[in-house]
Amino acid sequence: MPETTTRRNWRLHASLLALWFVFSFGVTFFARDLPGNFFSWPIAYWFAAQGSLLIFIGIVVAFAIIANRRSAEAFLFDATEYGQYTTSLHKRFATFVVGLLFFLVALALAEQWGLPKAWVAGIFLSVTLVLYAVIGVFARTADANEYYVAGRRIPGVYNGMATAADWMSAASFISLAGGLYSQGFSGSGTQPGGLAYVLGWTGGFCLVALLVAPYLRSMNIYTVPDFFRVRFGGHWPRRIAAWSAVLCSFTYVVAQLYGVGLITSRLTGVHFEIGILLALGGVLVCSFLGGMRAVTWTQVTQYVVIILAFLIPVSWLSYQQTGNPFAPLAYGQQLVKITDLEASFAVSPQEQEVIAIYARRAEEFRRKLLDVEASLAEDREELRRQLRILGDSKAPDALVQATRKSLAALPKDAVAARDMWTRGLVENTERARVLGGMAPQTRAFAGNPDGNADEQAAFNTSRANFLALMFCLMVGTAGLPHLLTRFYTTPGVIQTRRSVAWSLVFIALLYLSAPALAVLVKYEVMAHLVGQSFDALPGWMLQWSKDPNLLSFSDVNSDGVLQFAELRLGADLIMLASPDIGGLPYVVSVLVAAGGLAAALSTADGLLLTIGNALAHDVYFEGNSNKAEAMRRVMLSKFALLVVALMAAYAAAQRPAGILYLVSASFSLAGAAFVPAMVLGIFWKRMTRSGAVAGMLAGLGTTVVYMVLNFPVLRQWFGFSGEHLWFGIQPVSAGVFGVPVGVLVAVIVSLLCSPDSPDDRDLAPPLG
Known part of the structure; x- marks a missing residue:
């Protein structure tokens, strides 16, 4: 690459990363000091809930446009043939969207004409699961290139849609709005949350776009551990990366299957454990038969279900309360009313x-x-x-x-x-x-x-935990194997940059609406439920209170009137009950449940595929790819996927910690295990194999030890007593210690060791 172009690229990276840092950590650090309002929003709340997200989108889009103009890339497919292929995809996608909308309208009309609710739920659930299964059957393959990376022919816009579905897991769809309802801006002093999830899970895509995804795609590899083989050579970097991928992905997939069981049991009335097994069948049909090829197109269809399921109830609630169906533009006025109600309570x-x-x-x-x-x-x-x-x-x-x-x-x-x-x-x-x-x-x-x-002291601890959680979510995003693998499926680096931008745009449709839903539901509760006689409470409260973990209320002071302190809404209830709260037809409740199911299934598909591939491709075969072994490698990946799926289902059936907590922990693990060695390997010529191994082990080890010492369940399991918090940071953000330790150890060991010989690795020059 010419020196002038290299210098311009470094300037582009540096300026965009500085902008990212200012509007994430900078604005958040001084959030308490920012005066005034932006229309109806307090300025700090608006930046955290919307403004920074819009800037993140601008950063990723600007990088894609500028970097693509400077790039020259040979197209791998015949341009005319690929144009016809994309046109065909557009037609099929439009047909699916129109068909889904007609199906929803038909079910709504059938409900009005007397179709029992059980039939509505059964029909919708069956049709969606059958659709996912049909895609899996038609996309079945034993070809390694198709199974691992969908033939590398997925257009950027559709890969962005699939990535968004893969990303918007049960945590985003089911629990995010509920977390924002109970945690507000930043959570309690010792338990961070709130808008840290919105900032962390969107700001991380700036790191993916600027530091990781395009460089990995340029290597034509199959998995994230493949990078460590190509860049550093030897066995240990790849093996450590493979087992790290299994660890963080397994933690993540347990949370998804927990959400699957919760939604399926609510939708069909079956037991929680049976719900997990029923939905697991849909996951396995897609990922087992067709690998990434089937998973990609399943996730595209699931994204449409997810986004419709989220936007319809939040738009209806916004229209009911403000007269404006565009919730992200309207809910600020409800924030003012909630603040007044909080003061009166x-x-x-x-x-x-x-x-x-x-x-x-x-x-x-x-x-x-x-x-x-x-x-x-x-x-x-x-x-x-x-x-x-x-x-x-x-x-x-x-x-x-x-x-x-x-x-x-x-x-x-x-x-x-x-x-x-x-x-x-x-x-x-x-x-x-x-x-x-x-x-x-x-x-x-x-x-x-x-x-x-x-x-x-409480303020400093609260702010430190918020920033630490946001850091772990951002860095973890740049290291999650199942997310990064999605960007291997595009035709080239140019499409990968576009795909990251499309991913964040599609994700933003939900992440801009989640804070709005939390505020609208909270206003509905405070203004219309509190103060009501217990005899006059709406029927949906009685229905959902059958599970006290989701909704509980009691007349504590025996005055016959509901007080705010007498009511407890679980985080998983806010989204699932939003159609009931808004008085929408039952078919919308079924759509919401199906959307949550699609969110959990889409992420579980990608995670199980990542684990199976890591075990078979990276651990057992270690990348040997001659034609005689290609079929065996794919079959072993499928077998590993099946075994891990059953293990994850068993773990989820034990009803572990909350979905948000489990997912957040996996981000700390991924960030500490992968990001230091990966980013240094991309941008620093002097990075060595020994440095990578030492950095990965030190970062991951620090993170795991901190979690074991401080997670209540793990403390009890290992027989430890008391907490061992450093600077008051909660264990969910353990990666805030693991990542810098990994960077420091990797740099020191690389400088102390002799440089690797180019013969020891498949990629002699660094990618930066």
Whole structure:
């Protein structure tokens, strides 16, 4: 590459990365200090929810346009033939979209004419799953090039659509709006969240476009571990990368299958575990039979279902409340009203009464935990005494039965009692705070930078956790193997740059709407549900409250009126119940459930394919690709995919931590394992094989150790006691330590070791 062009490219990278940094970390760091409003939005909230995302899109699009003008690339296909191919794709896609819309209208009309809801749900679920299966059957292949990278002939716009579906997992579709509802701008002081997910999961695409995807595509490889073979040579870089891909992808896929089970059970009424297995069949038909070729076109169809399922209810709620169906443009006015309602709830006597009751309950749990065995015996004896009194006084049978149920519900032993009462203490302590422990919607970070020492410490910890989570999500995005593999399917580097830009545009349609949905639902709850008589509450609340993890409410202060602190909406409920909240026809509820199912299935497809390919292509065969072994390699990939799918289904059936938490952890793992060695290998000539191995092990090891020491479940499993937080950073953001450790170790070891011989690697010059 001429020196002048190289210098211009470095300037382009540097200027765009500086812009990315300013409008992500810079704006966020000073969020509490930004004055004024942007129309109805507080300026900091608008930048975090919308402004920065629009700038990220501008960065990726500008990079694609400028870099593509400077690139000269030979086209691999006959231009006329490829033009006819893309025209045919456009026609098929248009036919599918029109057919889907007609199908929705037909089902809506059938519902109005009396078709039972169970039939509506069954028909919609069956048709969508059959459609995915048909695509998998027609796209079946045993050709390695088609199985691993879809023949490298997917146009940028369709690959962008497939990438968006692959990206918008169960976490984005089901849980993101719910997280924004409960966490507000930044989450609580010690549990970061809120708009960190929007910033992190979109800003990461700037890193993908500028630092990773085009360079990997130029190498004509099949998997991310292939990069480490080509760039560094030897066995260990590739093996470490392959097992790292399995680790972070498995964590991710468990979260997707958990979402699959949740949605399928809601849609069909089957048990959670059966729902996982039913939907898993749809995943396996696509990825098992046709690999990336089938997965790509399945994901394109799934994207349409996902985006319609998300935009229809949020647009309807926006129209109901503001008169404007374009929710991202209209919901700012509801933010102002929510802020006023939050202030009124904070001083409401009824709310204070409920909070005081929760505080007394928490204190009672705290007292019982001082001597668990004695407290358990005391409770058991008291209930038995009450039963004797009721029996002697000929009390009504209903009262006797209720007391017997209370006695039967007591923990069986001290261990179970400690666990139950500890959970009760945590829950009641949390709800004994203003707004039931929820963060104010527009407040940037907990605490107060101008308050006392404790308030300042809380503010600094909250801001540090928010920035750390955002960093891990961004860097993890640039390292997730299942995402990067999607950009191997385009005809060349030019189409890859366009594909990244299209991916972010398609993703933005949902990510701009998720904060709007959270605000609109919160206003609906605060303005129209709170203050209602319990007898007048809408039917959808009774329906969803059958699962207390999704919705729970009770008359804590016995006044017959619902208070905000008496109501708890789970994060997974906000999106799934949005059609019911807006009063939309049942077919829209089914569409939303199908959209969530499509989001989880599309991501699970890509993840399982990545794991199977890593085990077969990178671990077992280590890239040997002669024609005699090509068929065996593909078949082994399919077998590995099947085994891992069953293992992930079993893990998901154990109902692990929340979807958002599991997904976020996988980002820390991917960022620490891949990004330091990969980016240094691309842009630094002096990077060596030893440096790559040491950097990957150090970064991943630091991240895993920090998670093991601080995740409650892992601490209990390994028998550790107490937390070992560094600077107050939560374990979900462990990558904030793993990534810099990986960079530092990789650089030091590379400088201490002799440079690799060009004969030791398949790619002599670096890609930068």
